[in-house]
Amino acid sequence: MSVNSSVTVTVPATTANLGAGFDCIGAALTLHNNFKLTLVDGETQIIVTGSEAARVDNIYKDNLLYCAYVKLYEHLGQTPSPVKMEIGLGVPLARGLGSSATAIVGGLVGANILAGEPLTQSQVMDLAISMEGHPDNVVPALIGGCRLAATGVNGWEICDIPWHESIVPVVAIPDFELSTKEARRVLPTEVSRADAIFNISHLGLLLRGLETGKTSWLQAALQDKLHQPYRKSLINGYDAVSAAAINAGAYGMVISGAGPTLLALTDTSHSLDVVAAMATAWKEIGVAAQVRALNIDNDGARVIKD
Structure with missing residues (x-):
């Protein structure tokens, strides 16, 4: 076994798109999943705790955390050791808060630590993006903050998006699910030039609105024509x-x-009112929801070496 035979990785939930930033912007939130990986001499096993634990696949070969763990060792050309994985759920599943990204990041980061940290954070990020298929969740889950990702000449370029301290993200999490596959199925394969221009202009305004907290900019910037309609x-x-x-x-x-x-x-002055109003609106049509005012997690994946 390596010097570090056990590691705990805490990974934040993420919110992606922010309206006009479809598939390129995401922000880490103060809601987390915890993953403890311990090398063992016996069989690989997965133990899950949390309110939705029964819904997580503990057949390890099908579990996304384990798949990410194996992915890193395959990238290194090594055979992964048997591992005990303890998952503490704090991020709701299939709700648009990046639960799959937490597993991918947790598995890759944990495996990298157990392997002696042969990969840089940037290399781990590239593996995470390749597993997820797009960068908007895994990038902020790994490095924290609000981030914009774009393909560059030599790979991904990651841009930090300043988030004004006065802006409060409020999440309203309903008691029903929506699969990413279904949410992508309803999208058109082509959009008009007018809609593309609309989103380009509103993305620029979104970046400045998040940085400055200017009310009129944010009110306009949160509109979108590529996916939300x-x-x-x-x-x-x-x-x-x-x-x-x-x-x-x-x-x-x-x-x-x-x-x-x-x-x-x-x-900050309206956050409690917004929480109450969103919860009431859904309750009035028979939908139970958890509504919470959160903060931006600027740390990303956090590691405790045991």
């Missing part, structure tokens, strides 16, 4: 929750990732 029909109560959030003082509301979690951005 098509996906909102899959989310029962979308329009009612959006109207309630804005009436309570939110700058606007977007779909978190593929949904069905809804994300409102507001300021």
